[in-house]
Amino acid sequence: MSDPNNPENPGRRARGELESDVLATLWAADGPLTARQVMERLPGDLAYTTVLTILSRLYDKGMLVRHREGRGFAYAPVRDEASHTARRMRSLLEEGSDREAVLTRFVSELSAQDEQLLHQLLAAHEARGEGPDGKR
């Protein structure tokens, strides 16, 4: 079993962070993923066994479902169809202007001008061949 904090791991990400990364990857995917597929999608050079460990830990916590695929398993997140949590979070976000003092959101609202400007910025950057798509 590999240690997630070993020096070969470039990001030296903690276990909790790896769990988040794996969980995010599975939620973003179109269907269930095998450990190898998850590994390929995660940035950095994670060991296969590390990914496997994280997947089975998340499965044990009841956050993933899995089914046999080939010699291993394919994993998918447990859906929250009733979406109770989503509704609660939405109401928290709509708590008036006070929420700004507690919640740090990833992005703030864009004005129409901002939107245009943003398109230009990103397009100009990609046109120079420096975008994430052009680079790798």
Added chain:
Amino acid sequence: MLISVYVPFAVTALLTLLAPRLARGLSPRPAAWALACAALVTAVGWTGSLALLAFTGVAQIPQVAAEGHWSASALRAEDPVYLVVAAVSALVLTASVASLGVAAVRQVRLVVRARRECAALPGDTELAVLDDDTPVAFALPGSPGRIVVSQGMLRRLTDEERAALLAHERAHLRGRHHLFLALWRLAAAANPLLRPLAGTGAFVLERWADEEAATRVGDRPVVAHAVGRAALASTGAARPALAATGGEVPQRVRALLAPPPARRRMPFLVGALLLTMCCTSLANAASDSDRMVDTAERARCAELLISASTPPVGDHRHGPGFCRCPHHRGERESVAYR
């Protein structure tokens, strides 16, 4: 007292003008700390100066003077503060304290609610995913804090951009950025002049998290694209209107597409100088005010001695402690004589 009591106001006004302009281009982490110090010091300076000004006015009210055992007329003679100024200060101070109290109560309520929601989130992983197509991502402080992201947001980002998003929110939680926000919010409640500074602070925190994410991911453009795409995805989503945040996302993206901000010393030195001035002036004004009351107490002592037509015992330089002895007898007379 004449000038020093007004210095904190001048410093506050100057910082209100300068800080939003300067802080945006600086290295965000030290800038956030500097803005936090600035907010704290100017809020204390502001209320302190108002309190001193208000006090000099209140202290001239005969009843208050009698209660405090000092001479109202001596205070009035010595004190250069106009009564109007003192009255306005008292009003503003009352408003400031009331507004601070209201803001503090709301803040506490919101923090309690956020912590409760944080604890109620399913699972014990750092990341809580909302089964919702609306793109949303934020850091929810608690013990431990959680990163809340909707599936809609995760699906709209590439593998690397997702890592950038998580690193960004992680930076908010690890840096305890909600405490900075609370400090700025309360400071701005006590003194509305600090609102631009608070707004700048919120922006600087986003920049701090962006820069930390860029370091973690090792790729600035990836973070820029993550921010840009998340923002573009979020427009049109049902969200409450936000005020005064216009232009922030493009600024962040532009900063990330440029090289990291250079370390500059000058603005921090100027800020430190201003804040030191604010502190020393307030201390100076406070000690002046203290000395003034001492003098008024001595004057009162002299008044009492004369009004009671007691032969002067010793000189006028007795401290207030000595003069307090004959007060009970002399108090009524001196008030009546006025």
